[in-house]
Amino acid sequence: MRRIAALIALIVAAQSVLLLDxxxxxxxxxxxxxGMTPYRGTCKFTPDNGGSFAIAPIGKPGFDGVTLVSVAIVSPGVAxxxxxxxxxxxxxxxxxxxAKADPACWVGDDFKICVY
Structure with a gap:
């Protein structure tokens, strides 16, 4: 029974990944x-509910060892x-x-993320 439950969980997780892609x-x-090397280049943009999204670098290493950045909206204009x-x-x-000047950007205390 545990094996069946684990298999079902694996199938659901795989379908979720496919839907995201x-x-x-x-x-x-x-x-x-x-302190990180700025990244300016192509990324994979995956939208999520309510304006949240994730980005991953494409074609070259990016984000200093970070492979995925997620921006989760918690209230209007705040993530x-x-x-x-x-x-x-x-x-x-x-x-x-x-950012009010460029709404494609999100600005934290020590980082900035822009997606165009």
């Missing part, structure tokens, strides 16, 4: 963080930002606010 599209990304490393470490970058 189906909605992903290329975008131009700029990711600047305190919680996290980064996932190659080693599977999910680090909290912190709160970010949508």
């Amino acid at each position: 189906a909605s992903a599209r290329p975008a131009k990304c700029v990711v600047i963080g305190n 919680e930002v996290r980064g996932l490393t190659r080693d599977g470490i999910n680090s909290r970058w912190g709160e970010a606010k949508r």
Whole structure:
């Protein structure tokens, strides 16, 4: 019974990943963080509910070891930002606010993420 439950959970997780990839599209990304090499290049943009999204670098290493950055909207104009490393470490970058001058950008205390 446990094997069947584990198999079902694996199938559901795989379908979720496939659905995310189906909605992903290329975008131009700029990711600047305190102490990290700025990334300016193509990324995979995956939208989520309520304006939240995730980005991943395409074609070249980016984000200084972070393979996925998620921007989760918590209230209008405010998001919680996290980064996932190659080693599977999910680090909290912190709160970010949508830039008034450039609404494609989210600005935190020591980082800035723009997706065009």
